[in-house]
Amino acid sequence: MSRNGGALAVETLTALGARTVFGVPGQHALALFDALARSPLRFVGGRTELNAAYAADGHARVTGAVTPLIVSTGPGALNTLAALQEAAAASVPVLGISSQIPRAGLGGVRGGYLHELTDQLASFRDVVKYARVVRSVAQLPAVLAQAWEAASTAPCGPVWVEIPQDVLLEHTDLPAPRPVEVRPRLLLPRQELLDEAAALLARAERPVILAGGGVVRSGATAELLTLAERLRAPVVTTFGGKGAFPWHHPLSARSFLEDRHTTEFLADADVLLVAGSGLGDLSTNYRTFRPRGHLVHVDADADRLGANYPALALHADAREALHALADAVPARAADGRAEESVRTLLALVEDRLAKQDLELEQGVLASVRAAVPDDVPTVWDMTILGYWAWSAWDPRTGGQHSGQGAGGLGYGLPAALGAAVARGGPVLAVSGDGGAMYSLSELATLRQHDLPVTWLVVDDGGYGILREYMTDEFGSAFATELTSPDFVALAASFGVPAVLSSPETLHTDLAEALAATGPSVVVLPATPRMFAPTHL
Known part of the structure; x- marks a missing residue:
């Protein structure tokens, strides 16, 4: 089979040390996915580009290594921006690769291309630490190596490379890159x-x-x-x-x-x-x-x-x-x-917390900590229990990860998915019902790849932290109450075991879920509160 730019790009990623790629296919990027099918790289596809990018973030945090993300042009590329902002805020080395319209249309010269943006790269320059359009097959190995080095050099962060569709399809006689170690530059103090x-x-x-x-x-x-x-x-x-x-x-x-x-x-x-x-x-x-x-x-x-x-x-x-x-x-x-x-x-x-009637919140967090083995990573969405965990969670050897860098909802489950791919063992994800609705589709990904992620969904019927903020500031809350699905039945429809828990049974339910193979869901109907702020 004739080799093309897509094959050379995937060969370059393999030579640079990639082992796993996350992403979502799209029309302009099909040459990349065709090459992935014949490569030794493991591909894990998200159900949205946003979640695939969060998964790449979670994978990179656990491995400490650059993790590639491959998506298509226009809407596919733009869907990654919120996740790349989180990676930038938390200095996570994600290598984003997007296809582009053919070179003849770049810059709006001709117009009328599917998914066309006049300057797609401009949307990413303010988010990532390196952004480049590849304009010939010959540039591919060098540009990808530069991007890899930039992502892994302190301060680490996401990078972005765009490859036009005709470059991906163009025939090449360039030899496949040999394995190469890209060493990040050491940053020594004066x-x-x-x-x-x-x-x-x-x-x-x-x-x-x-x-x-x-x-x-x-x-x-x-x-x-x-x-x-x-x-x-x-x-x-x-x-x-x-x-x-x-x-x-x-x-x-x-x-x-x-x-x-x-x-x-x-x-x-x-x-x-x-x-x-x-x-x-x-x-x-x-x-x-x-x-x-x-x-x-x-x-x-x-x-x-x-x-x-x-x-x-x-x-x-x-x-x-x-x-x-x-x-x-x-x-x-x-x-x-x-x-x-x-x-x-x-x-x-401790004395200050003891005076605030927070037994439910502290009890729930203690039950979760007791149920999670020391070496199991935890991934927390932007939810009240996650806010508690920022301050009060003992991460032990498993590590603690959250979306608090940029603060976007929906981080918990897809990032835990990526962490589980990296680790090959159990991971706990924690979300509220509001954040859970951002990433329900990834239950299908968990089931498809049989990934050992236990997802704790704390259902308080709305955006709990915003409810508290608005009530404290304005006396009442608006647009914070949500109608939620039956999360247990919904998980079962994906073939994922689920249980409706309670504060009294949470420790047992979580421990059993984490000990089982494959994915699982634990739903906790509860309305935890934040401790009183002291910054006002």
């Missing part, structure tokens, strides 16, 4: 800034570390632990940084960032080291954080450094910076003061 940061930390009387998602993504958990123990510095993790530090370590001040006591704890540090966080809304308790000491800020994204707070800024990969700082600071004797400050903080947080 020595004079590193020396100054180490000196500040060495002199600090009350050092504290705020660890963000960049610590997790760079694989710097060991370096963070070493540095914290040498400094005797308490560690708070951001919502995206969950898992960066052991939850039950004596220096773990955990993740209650929406609590005024934690905000004050961070502000009171005489030197606060922020690693791998942009210090945005959620990490600063909606910008009520006001540091009174020195701020040392390590981030791979230069645009985030000093953007929200003046700081000694180290533009570096978190792992490289934390390793260097751990080598540079002297070890302190353990006098118990840091551990006592952590115990005091956590007691204040």
Whole structure:
């Protein structure tokens, strides 16, 4: 069979190290899918391009590697944008590949092509970190390799490559690419800034570390632990940084960032080291954080450094910076003061929650935690239980993932699907009934591929968090109440086992579902509330 541009593109992905591709076929992209059929790559097709992109995101988070996504032109491409925004906000390396109309029509020169946009690439430039149109077969290996390197270089993020239909169909005699290792560029801290940061930390009387998602993504958990123990510095993790530090370590001040006591704890540090966080809304308790000491800020994204707070800024990969700082600071004797400050903080947080009549919410979260094995990843949609999990969930070794980077609904199930493909073992997805309606179609994908995803749907009859926000702000809620299907019967119609649970039986129902093979659904009718805000 004659080789064409589609075959060369798929061969290049294989040579770069891809093993799995997510996507949805479309007319202009058929040459790519024809080539996938003859390749060693595993293809997992979503039922919408949005969900396929979320699945690629979930796969990339679990593997830590670039994950390809292939879709078609126009509507197919545009449907991925919300998921790519999440990948950009959370620095997830997704390689999006879209077909395009034939070269003769690019830029609206001729017009009348199916799915035509005058400048499709313009829709993606503000979302991804690299965007390129391939205009000849000869460019394909080089452009895909450049995109792969860009996606995997800190700060990681989504990239976008468009290939016109006639390029995909064009015959080529170019040899199939050989396996090639694309190494992301190392981002090392400047020595004079590193020396100054180490000196500040060495002199600090009350050092504290705020660890963000960049610590997790760079694989710097060991370096963070070493540095914290040498400094005797308490560690708070951001919502995206969950898992960066052991939850039950004596220096773990955990993740209650929406609590005024934690905000004050961070502000009171005489030197606060922020690693791998942009210090945005959620990490600063909606910008009520006001540091009174020195701020040392390590981030791979230069645009985030000093953007929200003046700081000694180290533009570096978190792992490289934390390793260097751990080598540079002297070890302190353990006098118990840091551990006592952590115990005091956590007691204040616990006391505040205890005064708010939140037994249902805390009980449900405890039941879920008890049912989920330590090594099972959890993926949380934008739902009240997910908001609780940002602060209160112990991720253990399984890891915790959520769509809080960009905050779009519908992330939970498709991202868990991708995580299950990557892991080959159980994954828990958690959604509300509103978010669940975005991704019901992926029950068919779970069944088709027999993926071990247990989906917990907390049905409170509407957009629960928006209901609370509107009621708190305006006295009543509007457009937040929803008519939901019978989720148990609906899952059964896809051939997916489902059970109607209750707060009292949730632990048993979830444990049994996670222990079974293949997909399952657990539906919990309940109306959890958020804890009282402290940022107002």
